[in-house]
Amino acid sequence: MNYAERLENVTVLGASGKMGSGILLLTAMEMADLSLKPENKDRHFVLNALDVSHQALGGLMKYLKVQVQKAAEKKIVQLRKVYESHADLIDNKDIVDRYVSDVCALVRPTTTLESAYGSSLVFEAVIENPALKIKLFSQINKNSTKEPWFFTNTSSIPVHELDEKAGLGGRLLGVHFYNPPAIQKLVELIRAASTKDELVEFALAYAKNLRKIVVPSNDFAGFIGNGHFMRDALYGISEAERLSKEMPFTEAVYTVNRATQDFLLRPMGIFQLIDYVGLDVCQYIMSVMAERLGTPSGKVSPEVLHSPLLDRLIAAGVKGGQFSDGSQKDGFFKYEKNRPAALYDPETKQYVPVASFQAACDAKMGPLPEPALSWKSIMKHPKKEAALEEFFSKLASMETPGAVLARRYGERSLEIGLKLVSDKVANSEEDVNTVLLSGFYHAYGPINKYFKKAARIKA
Amino acid sequence: MKKLRKRIFMAAGYNTIALGSGRKEFNPKKPRPGLEEYIKEAGQGTLKQVGGAANIDEGVIGNFMASKFNNQGNLAGLIPFIDEGLRWKPSCRVEGACCSGGLALVTAIKSVLAETADAVLAMGVEVQNTVKAVYGADILAGAGWSKERKAGHAYFFPGKFSDRAGEYFKQCGLERSRKAMARWYRNAVENARLVPTAQEHHNKQEDLEAAALCKPNPKSFVDNLTVYDCSKVSDGAASIAVLSEEGLKKAGIDKKDAIEVVGFGQVEADLTKPPADLTRLDTTEEAVKQALASAGITAADLGTVECHDCFTITGILSVEAIGLAKHCEGADFVSAGHTARGGRIPFNTTGGLVGWGHPTGASGVRQAVTIWEQLTGKAGKWQIELPKDRPYALSISMGGNDRTVVAIVYRRAA
Numbered sequence: 082m083n084y085a086e087r088l089e090n091v092t093v094l095g096a097s098g099k100m101g102s103g104i105l106l107l108t109a110m111e112m113a114d115l116s117l118k119p120e121n122k123d124r125h126f127v128l129n130a131l132d133v134s135h136q137a138l139g140g141l142m143k144y145l146k147v148q149v150q151k152a153a154e155k156k157i158v159q160l161r162k163v164y165e166s167h168a169d170l171i172d173n174k175d176i177v178d179r180y181v182s183d184v185c186a187l188v189r190p191t192t193t194l195e196s197a198y199g200s201s202l203v204f205e206a207v208i209e210n211p212a213l214k215i216k217l218f219s220q221i222n223k224n225s226t227k228e229p230w231f232f233t234n235t236s237s238i239p240v241h242e243l244d245e246k247a248g249l250g251g252r253l254l255g256v257h258f259y260n261p262p263a264i265q266k267l268v269e270l271i272r273a274a275s276t277k278d279e280l281v282e283f284a285l286a287y288a289k290n291l292r293k294i295v296v297p298s299n300d301f302a303g304f305i306g307n308g309h310f311m312r313d314a315l316y317g318i319s320e321a322e323r324l325s326k327e328m329p330f331t332e333a334v335y336t337v338n339r340a341t342q343d344f345l346l347r348p349m350g351i352f353q354l355i356d357y358v359g360l361d362v363c364q365y366i367m368s369v370m371a372e373r374l375g376t377p378s379g380k381v382s383p384e385v386l387h388s389p390l391l392d393r394l395i396a397a398g399v400k401g402g403q404f405s406d407g408s409q410k411d412g413f414f415k416y417e418k419n420r421p422a423a424l425y426d427p428e429t430k431q432y433v434p435v436a437s438f439q440a441a442c443d444a445k446m447g448p449l450p451e452p453a454l455s456w457k458s459i460m461k462h463p464k465k466e467a468a469l470e471e472f473f474s475k476l477a478s479m480e481t482p483g484a485v486l487a488r489r490y491g492e493r494s495l496e497i498g499l500k501l502v503s504d505k506v507a508n509s510e511e512d513v514n515t516v517l518l519s520g521f522y523h524a525y526g527p528i529n530k531y532f533k534k535a536a537r538i539k540a
Numbered sequence: 541m542k543k544l545r546k547r548i549f550m551a552a553g554y555n556t557i558a559l560g561s562g563r564k565e566f567n568p569k570k571p572r573p574g575l576e577e578y579i580k581e582a583g584q585g586t587l588k589q590v591g592g593a594a595n596i597d598e599g600v601i602g603n604f605m606a607s608k609f610n611n612q613g614n615l616a617g618l619i620p621f622i623d624e625g626l627r628w629k630p631s632c633r634v635e636g637a638c639c640s641g642g643l644a645l646v647t648a649i650k651s652v653l654a655e656t657a658d659a660v661l662a663m664g665v666e667v668q669n670t671v672k673a674v675y676g677a678d679i680l681a682g683a684g685w686s687k688e689r690k691a692g693h694a695y696f697f698p699g700k701f702s703d704r705a706g707e708y709f710k711q712c713g714l715e716r717s718r719k720a721m722a723r724w725y726r727n728a729v730e731n732a733r734l735v736p737t738a739q740e741h742h743n744k745q746e747d748l749e750a751a752a753l754c755k756p757n758p759k760s761f762v763d764n765l766t767v768y769d770c771s772k773v774s775d776g777a778a779s780i781a782v783l784s785e786e787g788l789k790k791a792g793i794d795k796k797d798a799i800e801v802v803g804f805g806q807v808e809a810d811l812t813k814p815p816a817d818l819t820r821l822d823t824t825e826e827a828v829k830q831a832l833a834s835a836g837i838t839a840a841d842l843g844t845v846e847c848h849d850c851f852t853i854t855g856i857l858s859v860e861a862i863g864l865a866k867h868c869e870g871a872d873f874v875s876a877g878h879t880a881r882g883g884r885i886p887f888n889t890t891g892g893l894v895g896w897g898h899p900t901g902a903s904g905v906r907q908a909v910t911i912w913e914q915l916t917g918k919a920g921k922w923q924i925e926l927p928k929d930r931p932y933a934l935s936i937s938m939g940g941n942d943r944t945v946v947a948i949v950y951r952r953a954a
Contacts, residue, residue, distance in 0.1 A: 154674045157694040158760060171690050172678040 096130035103262025218247035241273035267520035317351035344487030356412030359402035447481025473531035553909030554585025558897025583622030593625025602644030637683030641904025642937025642946030658787035664902035712868035732891030739897030776899035803835025843926035904937030
């Protein structure tokens with residue numbers, strides 16, 4: 082079965098979810114691009130968008146149309162060539178409209194699992210629940226007419242475990258997109274020992290066509306992305322807890338969040354990132370990792386991958402995550418126009434406006450290194466490396482509480498990164514850095530000389 | 541072409557800002573002024589300087605594609621909207637793609653020559669930010685032959701001028717040409733920075749030539765041009781009064797505050813025929829030849845030029861079309877700084893289409909306003925001094941791929 086044949090009939094499970102909708106969009110465009118090639122004119126491409134709610138599927142189709150239109154406008158130069166032989170399509174608008182209708186025409190929104198039984202490729206993007214994933218895989222596998230290949234978008238559950246329990250015999254591969262899949266460049270590819278080579282070859286070709294950056298990760302719970310992020314988040318939480326002995330909890334959270342964003346030049350502070358991912362999602366992924374990495378078979382030394390603070394907040398209904406329109410739900414922070422405006426106080430169960438303590442906290446943290454940089458400015462800096470070096474060497478020479486906190490954080494992030502390599506989760510330091518650069522939009526990788534130097538000075 | 545049978549003057553110019561990307565106040569997501577507002581602002585700007593609508597006999601407005609950008613036809617009907625005093629006065633709208641403004645000027649000139657009017661309000665307007673660039677390209681493609689659209693580039697006109705640039709590169713050398721194009725861009729922005737109405741007024745890019753020398757990306761745009769080589773999408777209007785001596789007197793305008801039109805050329809080429817030589821603007825050449833002849837001067841008498849640099853390459857080709865440099869040497873002429881504001885013959889002293897902006901239907905009128913400002917000492921921070929022995933100015937308004945061209949020669953009135 083060649084590449085085009087494999088993509089002739091595809092199902093996305095959980096298609097109207099955040100990850101599923103992005104994967105559906107990218108796959109639909111890839112399938113439409115194939116269908117428009119002269120050699121595929123006799124193939125009939127079908128993409129089943131499977132989810133449980135018709136309402137959500139309706140929303141998905143609207144999302145799809147808007148996104149395909151944007152993508153078509155961007156690639157209008159190529160599309161004019163693709164539709165060269167269509168004499169009736171003259172203006173860019175004619176071509177964009179036709180492309181949108183060609184992409185949407187191959188998508189079949191459905192709520193019945195039977196639709197997947199004719200698919201050669203099943204892309205799973207349902208919630209991070211191993212039992213559900215295994216149930217869906219086994220049922221499709223049992224009833225399918227095709228010996229389908231399965232791709233799972235799991236961000237934490239080991240692929241070998243899902244393969245074995247669903248009885249897929251090596252027809253499962255981890256293809257972990259980052260949120261939102263249409264924009265984030267990174268795909269983590271996770272093969273189990275049993276995964277067949279053909280799946281990997283196909284996935285590499287598919288990811289290349291989607292213009293993604295592929296990083297292989299070994300099959301340990303959490304992989305590289307969550308392997309770093311969850312530990313980084315736990316460190317942020319522990320730092321906030323430590324600081325909360327000398328200041329109110331809300332101020333401690335604010336301080337750590339600001340240190341990670343403004344002093345470390347990250348796109349968002351660690352608590353905002355936890356909110357973005359969802360406190361409940363973080364809690365769940367930590368539990369998945371804790372269950373598996375604590376055991377001798379996990380090969381990684383036992384560690385605490387759990388936060389009672391998250392448990393407490395979630396129990397109080399503070400969960401973060403996003404609304405279906407992409408706007409941010411309240412978590413550690415309360416958001417106004419998608420910007421953090423207030424911080425949750427677990428004692429009073431109230432949000433405290435950031436403005437009420439911001440100036441005092443900032444003063445306590447001390448100034449930022451000069452010349453001033455922000456994540457935004459460094460990302461488009463013409464001399465990025467040199468600017469980062471200058472910024473962090475200044476940071477290394479400062480003894481203000483903000484600088485010290487940020488340095489500790491940078492050192493810990495480095496330590497987490499190095500451990501992912503020594504634990505053989507990542508094949509190289511470069512792979513760890515690529516994941517953070519392209520999946521988390523960091524301006525520099527966690528394994529760097531900026532904090533190594535500081536660590537050495539200390540030693 | 542014969543000498544004009546009557547003295548023709550221009551005065552009371554007004555330009556709105558050229559709004560679009562690059563201007564601080566531009567936000568594509570927020571509501572912006574429409575056609576009506578631009579026409580009103582520019583028209584009133586001129587009326588105030590001529591003593592009111594009572595001193596205007598007629599109105600003419602140049603516009604290219606309001607029917608598509610703004611779903612608006614019958615633009616002549618927006619001239620009385622400027623001022624009640626213009627009600628029931630003859631008005632018309634003229635169209636010749638990006639030369640629409642140039643056509644508005646010659647239409648006004650001809651009315652005065654025909655003695656059907658002593659004072660004509662000549663205007664131009666275009667409001668183009670109503671659609672995304674990818675669809676704006678469809679609309680602007682209407683300046684070419686519709687039967688060519690299908691085979692054309694997604695960005696039709698950048699595609700056409702990229703082809704011209706490509707041929708120029710081949711005949712004259714790539715590095716030599718691109719160096720000149722980058723210099724053209726630098727001159728345009730440096731001039732525009734001095735002018736508060738210019739679209740590039742807020743441009744803070746440090747090394748303009750280095751930025752402009754980035755590589756073209758044929759995957760997302762055209763083969764031989766980058767965004768720096770292109771005039772941007774702009775909204776704006778321009779207005780000027782075209783007057784007889786009686787008209788000047790009636791408006792109470794002193795001759796020293798006016799410029800005189802000493803000659804013009806108006807030329808049309810067949811829209812369905814491709815250019816004979818991609819490296820030459822032969823229609824422009826002909827229009828300039830006629831304009832200079834009717835003024836009784838040569839290119840050597842020109843002190844400043846407003847040319848239609850819809851793309852940087854067009855600027856270089858214009859230098860050659862005017863006869864200031866031989867084939868391929870237009871690039872060297874520009875690279876040597878001869879067209880810069882301190883150079884031998886300053887071009888586009890308010891930034892031109894690349895720097896000031898290019899509200900298509902308004903550009904031709906905007907050029908006349910710039911020349912009026914320069915020759916009457918009203919150019920503020922962007923004032924240049926014309927050499928005494930070269931008191932003439934030339935404007936070139938071009939529509940489509942060098943199909944419709946109006947060239948006008950001016951000097952300060954006396």
